[in-house]
Amino acid sequence: MGDRTGRPVEAPNRPPLVRRLTVSSVVLLVVVLLFGVPLWTLFFAGTDWPAAVSVAGCVGILLAGITLPTAMVLGHARGDDRAARVGDTVLGAVWVLFVWSVLGNLLGAVLAVAGIEDPFRSRLVACAVVVVVVALLVWGHYEAMKVPRVVEKDVHLERLGADLDGLRVVMITDTHYGPIDRAGWSARVVERINELDADVACHIGDLADGSVAARRHQVEPLRHVRARYGRVYVTGNHEYFGEAQAWLDHMGSLGWTALHNERIEIGSGSSALVIAGVDDRTASGSGTGGHGADLDRALDGADPQVPVFLLAHQPKQVDDAVRRGVDLQVSGHTHGGQIWPFRYLVRLDQPTVRGLSAHGERTQLYTSPGTGFWGPPFRVFAPSEITVLVLRARTAG
Structure with missing residues (x-):
């Protein structure tokens, strides 16, 4: 016509x-x-x-x-x-x-x-x-509203060198600092983390809901987290509702390494470990320039013989991890369902809701139910946690 x-x-x-x-x-x-x-x-x-x-x-x-x-x-x-x-x-x-x-x-x-x-x-x-x-x-x-329980889990990695056997990774996620002022809760969580003898500390996204200016006082206690080899952070989907780059920059100012499709390496030689992080899977469609999950970029030039520990906010990002032969991915996002029976709806969207699972020939995935909460200040049959993953070498004792 x-x-x-x-x-x-x-x-x-x-x-x-x-x-x-x-x-x-x-x-x-x-x-x-x-x-x-x-x-x-x-x-x-x-x-x-x-x-x-x-x-x-x-x-x-x-x-x-x-x-x-x-x-x-x-x-x-x-x-x-x-x-x-x-x-x-x-x-x-x-x-x-x-x-x-x-x-x-x-x-x-x-x-x-x-x-x-x-x-x-x-x-x-x-x-x-x-x-x-x-x-x-x-x-x-x-x-x-309480300080979450600590859940400790041994995870065996086939390629992990014996010198790194027992490496302690303490992870939190989905803190969602927001309309309820939880600065005091944040400080108590940090105190608990610092009792756990962390080698590496991770925050796996959904840090806060709102601007840096509005929520920075709640996030401030994270400055004091102690970890022997470093503190690393990646974005979650909620960062892309607002100021994703500003939050990456702010966490950097608190002494955390923001892994924006990047990696760091700890140890050396046969006892090295790559710690990589990618943007949330929603980043590319958020309109935030220069953002989008890119595991290939994060691992570009990495020694293929060195095991990879990956931070990716959503469990469904594990498909990319399997493709690249990642040894262990850690994720959050699900909140364990937060208020029963939401866990069954979450399971329709994500491959796991909580805990350790195996994917492909090598890749393992640990999904945290989250450290905080989003929206309704309730957790019903979905307890929060601070996770301690103890990495174990297959060849160790």
Whole structure:
């Protein structure tokens, strides 16, 4: 089709409007489900509460439903930390309430088969859901805000020289310094790290949410991390929501080596180890000039006989590690699911959620569930950790 001059006529540019309508519809559906299922379970599924109780429940859940999108927009789109804290907390709370409301309805079906009548049955389910949700939120907040447990794991590397047997790598990841001021938590984490006799310290990305100016005081304690051979850092996907290069530069100013598709080497000869780091896999599409995961560049010129220890934020970057014969990749990103049962959704996107796994003929991958948390200040059935990997030579004792 063309105009009278024969030039083609372009169709109206409709996709952006279609996308906006689609996204808005999906968001509305999610909000309705998140709040509608608990509303039904607690107040209308045969509970037959007095009218005042049902009205109060409707008002409370309606207010929460309005607060969530409002606070998320003000907090995360417009940079109001107070609003972000409210929105994130409501999001975490309603997710837990939604999940256990669904499970409560399954319990109700079982009780119905057992012959237990309403309204006792539905009231029993509603009360059980409330008790479980409150308990999980209190416990989950404690788990999110405490100094993480230390998990120590021996990892055997076929090509590691005997002189490096026992090398201790302490790794943290996904600290997500953000709207909740966790400078004190950060200092306590550093104190714990410094008790672990690190040879190498690693931060595997998602350092902070926000600008260097806004979050630098929370990151500042990382200046004091001690490690015998060095401290290394790579970007995660959240750095590319803002100031990725600024965070690389800032970590350099704190004495950390920022591995921007680069490597360092410790030891020498047959007892050497290459420590390489690559940008997050989302970097190339972020619009940040000069960024994009490039393992070939990081390993260009490295001795092919020397074992490689790779920092890459996302576990799915292991495919590239297998291609290059990397001995061990360490990653974060998954948070172990953070709030159950998200781990099963994460597993659809990533090859692992946590722990040590084997890939290809040589490559091993250790996935940390993260040291901090993102968004909702809760961890439910997904404990955080500070990881100590003790590298072992196959030929050692």
